[in-house]
Amino acid sequence: MIDPRTKVAGGLPMLADLADVGPGLLHARLLTAPVAHARLAVDTAAARLVPGVAAVFSGRELEAALGGRPLRFGPVLRDQPPLAVERVRYAGEPVAVALATDPDDADEALRHVTVTYDPLPLVTDPVAALDLPPSGAVLHPRDAEPSAAFPEIRLRREPGTNLVNHFVIRKGDAPGALARADHVFTDTFTTPAMHHGALENHIALAVPDAERLVVWSATQTPYKVRVQLAEMLGVALDRVAVRTLYLGGAFGAKCYAKIEPLAACLARAMDRPVRVSLDRAQSLTTVTRHATRSTIETGVRADGRITARHVTAWFDAGAYADISPRVIKNGAYGFGGPYDIDDIWVDVYAVYTNRPPAGAFRGYASPQAAFAYEGQTEQIARRLGLDPRHVRRVNLLRDGSRNVTGESMTDCHYDTLLDVAENAFGREPIPPQWPESEVRGRGLALTVKGTNTPSVSQAAVLLNRDGSLQVLTSTVEMGQGAHLALARLAAEALGIGERVVSVSLPDTDVTPYDQQTSSSRSTIAMGGAVRDACRNLRELLARLAADHCGVPAEQVQVGDGRVRAGTATFGYGELVTVLRAGQLRCEGEYASKGGLDHETGQGIASSRWHQASGAAEVTVDLETGRIRVLRYHAAVWAGRVVNPVEARMQVEGAVILGLGSVLGEELGLDPAGGQAQRDLLDYRMPALSDLPEITVDLLGGPDDEIYGLGETAVPPVAPAVAAAVADATGVVLTDLPLRPERVLAALRDPRPHHHRDSSPGDRADYERIAR
Amino acid sequence: MTANDDPRQPLRLVVNDDEVEVRPRGHHTLLDVLRRELDLFGARPGCTAGACGSCTVLVDGAPASSCLLPAQVVGARPVRTVEGLARPGELHPVQQAFIDHTAFQCSYCTPGFILTAVSLLEREPDASRDRIRAELSGNLCRCGSYVKIMDAVLDARDRMRGHHDDGTPYTGPAAGYARPSCSASSAGAGAAQAAHS
Ligand code: FES
Ligand code: FES
Numbered sequence: 018m019i020d021p022r023t024k025v026a027g028g029l030p031m032l033a034d035l036a037d038v039g040p041g042l043l044h045a046r047l048l049t050a051p052v053a054h055a056r057l058a059v060d061t062a063a064a065r066l067v068p069g070v071a072a073v074f075s076g077r078e079l080e081a082a083l084g085g086r087p088l089r090f091g092p093v094l095r096d097q098p099p100l101a102v103e104r105v106r107y108a109g110e111p112v113a114v115a116l117a118t119d120p121d122d123a124d125e126a127l128r129h130v131t132v133t134y135d136p137l138p139l140v141t142d143p144v145a146a147l148d149l150p151p152s153g154a155v156l157h158p159r160d161a162e163p164s165a166a167f168p169e170i171r172l173r174r175e176p177g178t179n180l181v182n183h184f185v186i187r188k189g190d191a192p193g194a195l196a197r198a199d200h201v202f203t204d205t206f207t208t209p210a211m212h213h214g215a216l217e218n219h220i221a222l223a224v225p226d227a228e229r230l231v232v233w234s235a236t237q238t239p240y241k242v243r244v245q246l247a248e249m250l251g252v253a254l255d256r257v258a259v260r261t262l263y264l265g266g267a268f269g270a271k272c273y274a275k276i277e278p279l280a281a282c283l284a285r286a287m288d289r290p291v292r293v294s295l296d297r298a299q300s301l302t303t304v305t306r307h308a309t310r311s312t313i314e315t316g317v318r319a320d321g322r323i324t325a326r327h328v329t330a331w332f333d334a335g336a337y338a339d340i341s342p343r344v345i346k347n348g349a350y351g352f353g354g355p356y357d358i359d360d361i362w363v364d365v366y367a368v369y370t371n372r373p374p375a376g377a378f379r380g381y382a383s384p385q386a387a388f389a390y391e392g393q394t395e396q397i398a399r400r401l402g403l404d405p406r407h408v409r410r411v412n413l414l415r416d417g418s419r420n421v422t423g424e425s426m427t428d429c430h431y432d433t434l435l436d437v438a439e440n441a442f443g444r445e446p447i448p449p450q451w452p453e454s455e456v457r458g459r460g461l462a463l464t465v466k467g468t469n470t471p472s473v474s475q476a477a478v479l480l481n482r483d484g485s486l487q488v489l490t491s492t493v494e495m496g497q498g499a500h501l502a503l504a505r506l507a508a509e510a511l512g513i514g515e516r517v518v519s520v521s522l523p524d525t526d527v528t529p530y531d532q533q534t535s536s537s538r539s540t541i542a543m544g545g546a547v548r549d550a551c552r553n554l555r556e557l558l559a560r561l562a563a564d565h566c567g568v569p570a571e572q573v574q575v576g577d578g579r580v581r582a583g584t585a586t587f588g589y590g591e592l593v594t595v596l597r598a599g600q601l602r603c604e605g606e607y608a609s610k611g612g613l614d615h616e617t618g619q620g621i622a623s624s625r626w627h628q629a630s631g632a633a634e635v636t637v638d639l640e641t642g643r644i645r646v647l648r649y650h651a652a653v654w655a656g657r658v659v660n661p662v663e664a665r666m667q668v669e670g671a672v673i674l675g676l677g678s679v680l681g682e683e684l685g686l687d688p689a690g691g692q693a694q695r696d697l698l699d700y701r702m703p704a705l706s707d708l709p710e711i712t713v714d715l716l717g718g719p720d721d722e723i724y725g726l727g728e729t730a731v732p733p734v735a736p737a738v739a740a741a742v743a744d745a746t747g748v749v750l751t752d753l754p755l756r757p758e759r760v761l762a763a764l765r766d767p768r769p770h771h772h773r774d775s776s777p778g779d780r781a782d783y784e785r786i787a788r
Numbered sequence: 789m790t791a792n793d794d795p796r797q798p799l800r801l802v803v804n805d806d807e808v809e810v811r812p813r814g815h816h817t818l819l820d821v822l823r824r825e826l827d828l829f830g831a832r833p834g835c836t837a838g839a840c841g842s843c844t845v846l847v848d849g850a851p852a853s854s855c856l857l858p859a860q861v862v863g864a865r866p867v868r869t870v871e872g873l874a875r876p877g878e879l880h881p882v883q884q885a886f887i888d889h890t891a892f893q894c895s896y897c898t899p900g901f902i903l904t905a906v907s908l909l910e911r912e913p914d915a916s917r918d919r920i921r922a923e924l925s926g927n928l929c930r931c932g933s934y935v936k937i938m939d940a941v942l943d944a945r946d947r948m949r950g951h952h953d954d955g956t957p958y959t960g961p962a963a964g965y966a967r968p969s970c971s972a973s974s975a976g977a978g979a980a981q982a983a984h985s
Contacts, residue, residue, distance in 0.1 A: 024895035025883035025902060027830020027870040034829035121794075121813060214930045216834040216842050216896040265832070265896030266930050297835045496894025496931045662890050670893060670932030697839035697928070705934050706925035 018504055018519055019263070019494070030262045030522075032220045032235045033294065039224055041289040043071050045279070046123035048113040048130055049299060050105040053141075053371040053690030054156075055134035057105050059113050064129040069122030072287060073115045073130065076100035082286040083250075089161065090249045092241060092273040093170050094181070096161035097337040097374070099279035105134065106156050106336035107373045108691035109302025116283060116291065139690045143331040143368035144310060146179040155179055156336060156369040166244045166273070170342055171615045181334045181367035182342035184349045186618030188423055189360030194325030198316025204396050206313070206389035208735075208753040209683040210333065211306035212694070213378060214702050215495075217265025218300040221277045222292045223284035230281055231258045237271045237493050238533040239523045245274040246281050257281075258526040264495035268674070269377035270304050271495070272535050273340055298695045305684055306378035307344060307367075308333040311389040313352070316360075317397055321408040325360040328352040330389075332382070334367040335374040341367035344375075346613070347467055348382030350622045351732075353421025354390040355431050355465045356412040361421055363618070371690050377535060379674060380731040383466040388753060391462040391736030395749045405740065409435055409463055423619040426626070430654040430716060434630035435463060437714055438737075441632035441650035454640045457647075460740025461632040464732035467623030468725055469536035470611040475529035476546035478507060478554055480601040484517055484578065484590030488550075491523040491531035492543045497727050498663030499539040505659050506544045510551035512577035513589070529604065537627060537725025540659055542607045544723060550605025557603055558589065561596055627725055628654040631672070631733030634709075635741040639764060642757030645709075646676060646738055652714040653729045656721035668713045668730045675734025677703045681754050801862055803828070804872025812859040819843045819854035822869060830870035830899040834928070841927030844900035845869050849911070851904045851926075870899035873906065882906050885944035886937075888960075893931035900927050905941045913949045917942060 023029045050057075059075035076098050080088055087102070089095040101112045115126035137153040140146045149155060160176040173183040195201055221234040230250070236242050239259040246257045264271060276293045283291040295303065309332050316325035332348060334341035345365040352363050398405035413431040420426055438461035447457050477489040488507050494500040500520040508515045521528050531543060555575040562582040563570040574581045580592050593601055611621030634648040651672050658664045681701055685693040694700035717724070735753055743749045748763045796811040803826060810825045819836070822828040822845070834840035836855040843855040846868040873880045879887070882905050892898045901924060908915055908923045915923070920941050929937065946958045 021887045021890070021892075022879065022883075024892050024898055025870075025879065025886045026874060027832070027899040029895050031829075031832075031896070033832065034823075214928075215894075216832070216840060216928065216930055217894070218833070264894060266894045268930070296833075297837065496892075496896075498893065663893070666890065666893055666931075666933055666936060669935050673932030673934065674930075696837040697835035698837050702928055702930060703932075704925040704928055705921050705938065708934055711935060 018500065031217060031265055032222065032233055032262050033217065035222065035233065035262065038222055038233070038290050043116040043118060043287060043289050043291045044120035044123055045114050045116050045283055045291055045293045046120060046127055047111040047299060048127045048132070049302070050101065050108055050110045050112050050134070051689070051691060052105065052134050052136065053108040054137040054139050055105050056137060057101055057103055057112060058133045060131040061113060063131070064115060064126040067122060067126040067129055069117050069119055070126040071116045071118070073113065073126050074100065074286070075113050076102035079282055079286060083282060086251070088249055088278070088282055090245050090274050090278045091161065091338055092164055092166040092245065092340050093342045094161040094338040095164050096157055099282050104137070107302065107371050108689065109299065109373055110336065111279065114279065114283065116287060140179065140370045141372065141686060141690060143333040143366070143370050146368050146370050147366060149179060156371070161338070164245065165248050166241050167343065172342055179369040181338045181369055182345060184345045184365045184618065186349050186361065186363035186421060188362070188421060188617070188619060191325050191327045191360045191362035194360035195314060195316045195327060198324050199319045200317045200401065201314060202317065202393065202397055202400060203312065203314045204393045204751065206311050206392050206751045208309045208385045208388055209685070210308040210372060210375065211378065211678060211682050212301055212684055212700050213268040213270035213304070213306070215266030215268055215270055218295045218297060219271070219276050219303055220294040221280040222290065223280040224290040225284045225288055229256050229258065230284060231260065232277055232281055233260050233262070234277050235264050235271055236261055236277065237264070237267045237495060237535055238273055239491055239493065239525050240530055241533055242274050242277050243525045246277060249278055250281060250285065258524065260522070260524040261493050262522060264493060267495040268379040269381070269535065272377040272533060275303055297697060301694060301700065302373040302692055304339065304376040305335065305373050307341070307375040307382065307385065309385040311386070313389055313393050315393060315397065317401065319401065321398065321401060321403045321411050323356055323358050323412050326358050328363045330365045332365060332367045333370050333372060333375060335370060335372040337374040339374045339376040341375060344377065344382045348386050349618060350421050350467060351383045351386035351465065352390055354387070355414050355463045355628065357414050357418040358421065372686070373692060379671065380466065380728045381536060383464065384675065384678065384732045384735060387462065387464040387732035388735045388739070391464065392739055392749055392751060395740050395743050399743070399749065406435065406439055406461070422613060422622045424621055428722065430628050431463060433716060434628055434652050434654065437652040437716070438463070438630035438632040438650065442634055442648060455636045455638050456745040457634070457636045458741045458743070458745025459632065459634045460737050460742070460744050461630060462733040462736035462740060463630045466627040466729055466732055468538050468541070468625050468627065469532065470609050470622065470624045472532045472538060472542055473606070473608045474531045474542040474546040475604065475606045476543060476550050477529050477602055477604050478547065478550040480554060480589055480593055482590050482594045482600070484513070484588055486511065486513065486518045488518060488520045488547055489528045490521060490543055490547065491525065491528040492539045493523055493534040495534065497667055498660055499534065499543070501663060502540045502659040503543060503547050507547050507551055510548050511555065511589070537727040537729065541625060541723050541725055542609065544659070545607030546605045548605065549607065550603045553603035553605060554601065557601060558592060562587065562592060565596060625724055627729040629729045629733050631730070631737035633737040633741040635738060635745060637742055637745045637760060642760035642764070644680065644738070644742060644755055644760060646680070648710045649676070649734070650712045650714070651730045651733070652716060653726060654717060654724060655715035655726055656717040656724040657719055658715055658717065659723065661715070664715055664726050665713050667726045668715070669711055671728060671730035672711055672734055673703050673708065675731045676707070679735040679738045679753060679755055680707070681756065683754050797860070799859060802864065802866045804868055810859065814860060816859050817855055818845065818857045818859050818862055818867065821859045822854060828869050828871050832896055832899070834896070841900040841904065842897050844903045844927065846903050846907055849907060851907045870903060873902065880906060881947045882909065882941065882944040885940040885947060889936045889940035889943060891933055891936040891940035893933050897927060897929040901929070901937055905944065909945050909948055913945070915945060920945070
């Protein structure tokens with residue numbers, strides 16, 4: 018287990034601190050493209066002459082060095098080269114790499130690389146990108162091969178277009194139900210690209226020997242990276258080992274191969290260890306959160322009951338598919354929200370553009386979906402002259418309701434979550450003593466988030482002769498506290514102290530298979546595998562003790578660190594010693610089932626439904642448009658909480674991330690299609706001075722199921738704050754982030770933010786603003 | 789400019805009370821030297837732009853972004869990194885308070901926050917909550933451990949001065965000890981401060 022003293026001494030082992038990986042380590046430095054879409058010619062000849070430089074490669078040269086095969090990776094579609102070949106597809110894409118023992122020499126070499134860029138049409142609007150002619154504006158004219166990392170994903174694509182995938186849900190007859198509805202409201206919401214912002218940048222180290230490649234990586238997905246590297250290099254899985262240390266945050270950015278393919282190729286080409294370590298500017302363009310545009314058409318009865326919905330959404334996948342095909346699945350089933358809608362159709366398109374690739378991001382499309390559907394809940398209530406809380410109440414999913422994928426719901430807690438949000442700040446009215454220019458309001462949001470399903474986790478436990486227990490797991494510890502939770506579950510299952518339990522770092526040579534550390538799944542899935550392994554260990558101890566003492570197995574009791582067989586009692590370690598067993602080892606597994614029908618999107622989308630509410634109180638300065646969040650209350654259905662301190666911190670962290678997304682974080686483009694934000698001075702993330710008072714409710718009890726907590730509290734934040742702004746100003750804002758100039762523009766002219774179907778709500782809004 | 793135009797120059801630094809000789813190039817920062825030459829990894833690169841505070845060290849007792857500070861300009865001013873904060877067997881009270889409040893998740897940001905807090909509390913033992921919040925706002929924590937970080941620093945303040953805000957004696961966990969982060973020279977502290985901002 019991590020000794021907290023190492024954390025306060027700066028000594029927690031992280032990859033950037035691991036320099037000594039064998040003789041001849043080469044540092045790789047990357048040259049990245051300043052333009053977003055162009056044909057490319059790279060000349061490395063002069064650079065190779067720089068003293069101290071071991072090698073310089075363009076994308077073509079790297080392929081040639083490894084036998085001439087195209088080198089491509091990607092967790093679903095293998096469309097991404099480690100270094101751009103012939104064509105650059107986003108600004109920030111690596112186009113050349115220099116290697117040297119002294120990184121300064123590599124930097125120097127890059128100054129002598131000449132690159133010429135022959136511009137291609139810039140594609141930045143995912144909606145328009147779908148209809149572009151197949152001239153230079155189709156980013157991937159040739160279809161990419163599928164990856165073995167996610168063999169089960171079926172795609173809906175049109176080769177020769179910019180469509181990455183189209184995910185479809187067809188529950189009931191949405192068009193018919195819309196035609197019959199009392200009211201139909203159509204609203205469009207947008208969210209921008211975002212940076213994950215893990216303080217530890219991407220880093221990977223590849224160490225080759227004659228037969229194998231060991232890759233150290235700050236990755237959340239060691240086993241997925243292993244598959245991706247093996248298939249790219251054309252070797253068997255056992256020829257690649259992936260190891261991680263502790264991660265300095267990840268938030269989805271470190272899911273699936275990112276810079277590992279480059280490190281692996283360079284190590285193979287040079288037959289020397291290679292370290293690829295990105296700086297912030299490079300991390301900012303390595304992967305982002307999907308920018309989205311979502312149009313929701315919802316049919317409503319006069320009493321606020323939702324009868325039908327059709328969603329069309331575009332997710333900007335950026336230049337490479339990464340995990341977009343799967344992200345949009347979660348986005349698609351997210352659009353139902355926590356609401357019971359009989360007839361709902363969803364069409365989500367992931368589209369290639371000349372932006373940095375978008376991938377997994379804490380919340381996995383549910384924050385973008387939640388901002389849209391909860392924004393519309395507010396719109397609907399206002400237009401019908403109803404209380405938004407009432408509109409939510411009459412539509413909630415409850416046990417037995419059929420959700421968007423047709424699953425019959427159980428363990429639904431939305432009524433409670435709504436109660437908590439309503440009462441978050443007591444019932445006291447908003448005090449009136451604000452400066453003239455400020456208005457104040459409160460709002461709430463309710464959200465749903467799924468988890469990676471179906472999924473598999475395996476674990477092993479090793480019992481030593483001194484009674485200490487090793488948990489072998491490929492779960493990555495990145496600050497979320499998974500290792501402590503796993504130790505606690507193991508200790509509990511065996512009735513031993515946490516202090517005698519240690520949890521391994523992932524190493525695909527040693528630690529059993531795990532799908533990935535993401536999706537708030539580790540405590541549930543890996544926790545399940547560890548508990549299963551411990552159950553098996555108890556059985557093994559009972560059997561061995563029965564044999565040893567010659568008593569029937571039923572007469573053996575295992576628990577509290579002891580084995581009682583007849584009259585004899587052994588400590589666990591003592592029994593291992595007495596039996597001369599050396600060490601006892603047991604395996605365990607957790608596997609969730611599910612999957613959605615390709616044609617209808619119906620089935621089991623998620624093994625758990627993560628349920629949350631948020632309540633916000635804000636002020637809006639009517640002169641400057643500035644929003645200040647005064648208080649925020651997060652409530653999540655946590656079920657059984659394994660580790661209360663860190664659980665609460667995960668929720669607080671999720672809220673703070675959400676606040677960043679609503680108040681200011683946005684990756685914009687410069688005129689050349691480059692990312693406008695190059696460092697953390699431009700891309701501002703919340704600091705202590707930006708925070709409201711944050712309070713947290715973890716709902717549930719010791720007898721409930723375990724629920725994931727890493728992401729659950731993210732989705733409500735943006736819509737709850739937007740709802741509070743609507744309460745204060747009468748205007749529902751539809752575009753994240755809620756920047757002051759947007760607020761001012763909306764206050765000046767709320768009309769575009771409202772629906773054609775004018776209603777009493779609209780007039781009330783105007784009056785309120787006029788006052 | 790080539791690497792040859794920017795040769796390594798010997799330089800003496802005082803880091804964590806030890807005098808050390810390093811050979812940085814002119815463009816190397818204090819962060820480069822700490823990590824590449826001295827194997828001190830507690831100061832961590834987050835942005836290398838002065839925006840995140842994860843590379844914070846104390847120079848003459850004042851927090852400085854080591855990613856911006858050219859090694860050559862540090863001169864004789866004492867440098868303290870998080871590795872030099874604890875005494876054998878005994879943590880600094882700010883470190884202890886971070887543990888007692890679990891004021892971290894991934895802990896990448898932790899050394900920077902701790903050193904910023906140490907410096908503030910040495911200069912202003914009675915720093916108010918608002919003052920602490922303002923001073924710590926140059927450090928980022930993407931895991932969002934801020935609530936607990938505030939709790940920890942407030943608690944450390946009370947430990948170090950021996951009483952709570954209302955004057956009642958501090959009765960929490962052992963107060964620990966306080967090692968001065970430097971022999972303060974105010975001119976030097978000012979310069980380092982400028983580098984931090
Ligand atoms: S690395 Fe971010 S301030 Fe120095
Ligand atoms: S604890 Fe991870 S960045 Fe602060």
